[in-house]
Amino acid sequence: MQFPLVFGLDTFGDMTHDADDHxxxxxxxxxxxxxxxxxxxxxxxxxxxxGEHHTDDFPMPAADVVLAAIAAxxxxxxxxxxxxxxxxxxxxxxxxxxxTLNAISNGRAEVILGRGSSIDSFPLFGYDLxxxxxxxxxxxxxxxxxxxxxxxxxxxKTRASLTNQDVVPHTEFGxxxxxxxxxxxxxSVVRAAHYGFALMLAIIGGSPARFIPFSRxxxxxxxxxxxxxxxxxxxxxxxxxxxxxxxxxxxxxxYLQVIRHVAETRGFAIPTRESFMYEVGPQGALYVxxxxxVAQKIAANLTALGASRFDxxxxxxxxxxxxxxxxxxxxxAQVIPRVxxxxxxxx
Amino acid sequence: MTGVALSPRPLPRLAVLGAGHVGPVIARIxxxxxxxxxxxxxxxxxQIALITQVLIPGAEPRxxxxxxxxxGIVVLAMPLHKFATFDPALVAGKIVVDAMNxxxxxxxxxxxxxxxxxxxxxIVQRRLxxxxxxxxxxxxxxxxxxxxxxxxxxxxxxxxxxxxxDPRAAQVVEEVIDRxxxxxxxxxxxxxxxxxxxxxxxxxxxxxxxxxxxxxxAKAA
Numbered sequence: 001m002q003f004p005l006v007f008g009l010d011t012f013g014d015m016t017h018d019a020d021d022h023x024x025x026x027x028x029x030x031x032x033x034x035x036x037x038x039x040x041x042x043x044x045x046x047x048x049x050x051g052e053h054h055t056d057d058f059p060m061p062a063a064d065v066v067l068a069a070i071a072a073x074x075x076x077x078x079x080x081x082x083x084x085x086x087x088x089x090x091x092x093x094x095x096x097x098x099x100t101l102n103a104i105s106n107g108r109a110e111v112i113l114g115r116g117s118s119i120d121s122f123p124l125f126g127y128d129l130x131x132x133x134x135x136x137x138x139x140x141x142x143x144x145x146x147x148x149x150x151x152x153x154x155x156x157k158t159r160a161s162l163t164n165q166d167v168v169p170h171t172e173f174g175x176x177x178x179x180x181x182x183x184x185x186x187x188s189v190v191r192a193a194h195y196g197f198a199l200m201l202a203i204i205g206g207s208p209a210r211f212i213p214f215s216r217x218x219x220x221x222x223x224x225x226x227x228x229x230x231x232x233x234x235x236x237x238x239x240x241x242x243x244x245x246x247x248x249x250x251x252x253x254x255y256l257q258v259i260r261h262v263a264e265t266r267g268f269a270i271p272t273r274e275s276f277m278y279e280v281g282p283q284g285a286l287y288v289x290x291x292x293x294v295a296q297k298i299a300a301n302l303t304a305l306g307a308s309r310f311d312x313x314x315x316x317x318x319x320x321x322x323x324x325x326x327x328x329x330x331x332x333a334q335v336i337p338r339v340x341x342x343x344x345x346x347x
Numbered sequence: 348m349t350g351v352a353l354s355p356r357p358l359p360r361l362a363v364l365g366a367g368h369v370g371p372v373i374a375r376i377x378x379x380x381x382x383x384x385x386x387x388x389x390x391x392x393x394q395i396a397l398i399t400q401v402l403i404p405g406a407e408p409r410x411x412x413x414x415x416x417x418x419g420i421v422v423l424a425m426p427l428h429k430f431a432t433f434d435p436a437l438v439a440g441k442i443v444v445d446a447m448n449x450x451x452x453x454x455x456x457x458x459x460x461x462x463x464x465x466x467x468x469x470i471v472q473r474r475l476x477x478x479x480x481x482x483x484x485x486x487x488x489x490x491x492x493x494x495x496x497x498x499x500x501x502x503x504x505x506x507x508x509x510x511x512x513d514p515r516a517a518q519v520v521e522e523v524i525d526r527x528x529x530x531x532x533x534x535x536x537x538x539x540x541x542x543x544x545x546x547x548x549x550x551x552x553x554x555x556x557x558x559x560x561x562x563x564x565a566k567a568a
Contacts (some may be wrong), residue, residue: 183368
């Protein structure tokens with residue numbers, strides 16, 4: 001394998017419940033995410049990502065602030081967004097925040113850029129959803145310029161121009177890693193390759209195998225644009241517990257409730273027990289089960305997709321902080337070493 | 348089984364307009380099913396050449412005007428907000444499959460489509476006054492569309508709704524969909540096609556024909 005294997009955890013700051021199944025406050029949820037990130041470092045996870053969200057059940061709009069707190073308390077784990085909704089943000093600000101995080105963490109920052117499949121930030125910040133494509137295209141373009149370091153000259157329709165502008169803080173060890181999160185748009189795959197950004201495949205439902213052509217498209221596009229090889233990653237939801245049964249019984253009622261809640265805005269069908277069992281099976285997108293089950297599935301899909309990075313989106317609204325901590329422990333202590341062993345044997 | 352063809356007719360040529368999430372999937376399964384397929388995005392063929400070559404080998408990338416020229420069926424798989432500036436003359440006289448969805452929570456509201464007395468496809472039909480609009484392929488997730496294909500008669504075969512004001516054109520499209528690997532359920536007007544829209548009883552669901560009918564009638568009742 002061309003790139004070292006990297007294993008991450010992603011959270012959207014999903015609302016957690018206490019022992020009596022009551023929701024915790026936003027403030028407590030955020031403090032718990034800090035603890036989860038610190039714990040992930042301790043159990044050997046390589047990356048901790050936070051996805052920007054702006055709703056009551058995902059109170060996580062300022063991922064970089066939370067990541068900075070984690071960075072300040074950890075020596076090793078990489079920290080990044082998963083994703084930054086760049087379309088409704090200012091690329092200069094995003095660059096500044098993440099190069100600051102990079103400074104705080106001694107070069108451990110990453111950014112995963114997305115167009116945003118949760119689009120709550122558009123009305124919140126006064127953007128028009130009809131401008132979805134042009135906003136992302138232009139802002140990725142500017143972000144790519146900023147990331148190179150050095151003075152930036154840029155012109156576009158979506159923000160003020162820059163002329164020979166020095167943007168601080170300068171990064172210490174060269175550009176930090178940038179990925180583009182892709183859910184299903186081939187043009188986003190080509191765009192990532194064009195700018196020399198790595199590719200993060202967000203596979204949240206259905207067969208991971210259908211993304212194999214995207215991985216190939218990315219390689220072909222990198223060649224076409226004369227870019228160096230870059231890694232492919234996979235982001236998928238899941239939950240690890242001691243046994244398959246426990247993981248499913250923990251996860252299923254919460255998953256049903258969350259998907260039911262977002263179904264209308266996101267166009268998801270309400271899952272059935274049958275569709276859920278398909279998703280947790282070998283052909284589906286959910287990594288729910290014992291460490292062995294989850295490790296086998298990760299190994300199989302990384303191989304199929306030619307990917308070297310796996311980020312498990314852990315947590316599901318309503319699960320407890322304690323269940324999430326146990327998930328993190330099992331993922332770090334058992335799943336990651338097992339996947340490494342499985343892939344080591346195969347390669 | 349849908350219509351019974353007595354003599355083999357040449358397959359209609361398909362033009363897919365849109366190279367985002369949905370268009371390439373429809374194009375790919377159509378190539379697989381033996382159709383001749385052209386595809387166009389909003390820009391030049393060069394911009395989608397690589398996508399076509401890797402994801403839809405066999406399809407021909409074109410400018411939109413060239414893509415539709417010899418096509419019997421044009422599939423609109425672009426975001427609906429782009430449809431507002433789409434030139435109706437491009438598809439005059441054609442059967443047009445409307446695979447688009449009006450989905451304000453995800454895509455923002457649009458004045459043209461905000462008149463809730465009409466289904467989105469009725470509004471599309473009104474703009475494409477010289478075309479015959481069929482609403483279909485919109486309610487199944489683009490990721491499911493590829494995996495869900497099954498041969499005719501398979502007990503696992505899924506159903507796709509086909510809504511139209513024109514029964515003959517609907518039948519042409521139903522034969523295409525059958526060949527793609529799906530049963531069809533006819534809705535006898537674009538107005539009734541509202542049942543296929545986001546928030547409707549079959550949107551995003553994976554249902555065989557019997558369950559599909561039950562879901563629609565439960566809602567309509």
